[in-house]
Amino acid sequence: MENKKELRTWLDDMKLDHPLVIAGPCSAETEEQVLKIAHELKDTDVTVFRAGVWKPRTRPGGFEGVGAVALPWLKKVKEQTGLLTAVEVANVAHVKLALEADVDILWLGARTTVNPFAVQEVADALEGTDKIILIKNPINPDLALWLGGVERLYKANIKNLGVIHRGFSSYKKTRYRNVPQWQLPIELKRQFPDLPIINDPSHICGNRTGIQEISQIALDLNFEGLMIETHITPDDAWSDAAQQITPARLVEIMNDLKVRKPKAEGETLDQLQQLRAEIDVIDNHIIDTLAERMKVAVQIGEVKKSKNISVLQDARWGEILQNMVAVGEKSGLSQDFIESVFKAIHQESINKQEEIVTSK
Numbered sequence: 001m002e003n004k005k006e007l008r009t010w011l012d013d014m015k016l017d018h019p020l021v022i023a024g025p026c027s028a029e030t031e032e033q034v035l036k037i038a039h040e041l042k043d044t045d046v047t048v049f050r051a052g053v054w055k056p057r058t059r060p061g062g063f064e065g066v067g068a069v070a071l072p073w074l075k076k077v078k079e080q081t082g083l084l085t086a087v088e089v090a091n092v093a094h095v096k097l098a099l100e101a102d103v104d105i106l107w108l109g110a111r112t113t114v115n116p117f118a119v120q121e122v123a124d125a126l127e128g129t130d131k132i133i134l135i136k137n138p139i140n141p142d143l144a145l146w147l148g149g150v151e152r153l154y155k156a157n158i159k160n161l162g163v164i165h166r167g168f169s170s171y172k173k174t175r176y177r178n179v180p181q182w183q184l185p186i187e188l189k190r191q192f193p194d195l196p197i198i199n200d201p202s203h204i205c206g207n208r209t210g211i212q213e214i215s216q217i218a219l220d221l222n223f224e225g226l227m228i229e230t231h232i233t234p235d236d237a238w239s240d241a242a243q244q245i246t247p248a249r250l251v252e253i254m255n256d257l258k259v260r261k262p263k264a265e266g267e268t269l270d271q272l273q274q275l276r277a278e279i280d281v282i283d284n285h286i287i288d289t290l291a292e293r294m295k296v297a298v299q300i301g302e303v304k305k306s307k308n309i310s311v312l313q314d315a316r317w318g319e320i321l322q323n324m325v326a327v328g329e330k331s332g333l334s335q336d337f338i339e340s341v342f343k344a345i346h347q348e349s350i351n352k353q354e355e356i357v358t359s360k
Ligand SMILES: O=C(O)C(=O)C[C@]1(C(=O)O)C=C[C@@H](O)C=C1
Pocket: 297, 300, 301, 311, 312, 313, 314, 316, 317, 320, 345, 346, 349, 350, 353
């Protein structure tokens, strides 16, 4: 699949003068709940009403969605409010029912994207549809797997495509429910600038407090839209209560978010160009310094080879990491940043030395 302007046609056709907003409850619970939320969202920036009908739960026994009974409620949402509707589909049966109910947007969840067999099955069931299909990132940070999902749908002759960034699972305890790992959507955008990308701050945060901050970062990274879980009485929600917000709070967030211009012009561009020239000089210095460091690592590698000493020296490596984090902190650089930079440097050093010690 190549980047093509036509990938964003469905979004351009909406002619929005603000980012696309998809909102609605995590799960459709009752007809009354669905319609109440939809009516509160009707006269806002929201264009699409979302509601989970089939809910993939991590462990059995949880609320798994009310199922197909909710589809006629979504039809009513469309008739009464004019909002488009969106549901998650995970198998052929879901696709069939959602298409029969004339749902406008179908999305594949993270637990589906992770499985190419499941994606292929859904793609085959959707073959040739003119519905909008959105693919959430897989649970693990694997860009190829995410793009593979998009490609399977594209190959099934589906042209109204987009992706949803909902963050990635981590074994570490973090302040996020799903770590954003912004470098993945940034790389996706670099490869496919015309594939619409929507951010899902609700699943990234797992709570209400971070939604505004994550949404702003997404807009600053030129995401085309936001999908935010919204409930009339969030605390009573049957699923993901902690991360849902009221329609009123959603409106507040929308009003506070700043949409910036994608490109600078005129004087601002001149100013940026001057600063960018400075960055170019500094980047070149960084490369020269890294190359110098690597030369020393190669010399150490030669000593290790001649004296039969192992490549990895944990104690020294631990000491470097600790020192550099402390030095970095003094210059206002975060621990995460320093650790990732030095881990990459150390790995390259190991690779170079491994080449030396294993050479004949
Ligand atoms: O101190 C060494 O022994 C090195 O080879 C240097 C270096 C590094 O690049 O910082 C590389 C490998 C070791 O695990 C520790 C540190």
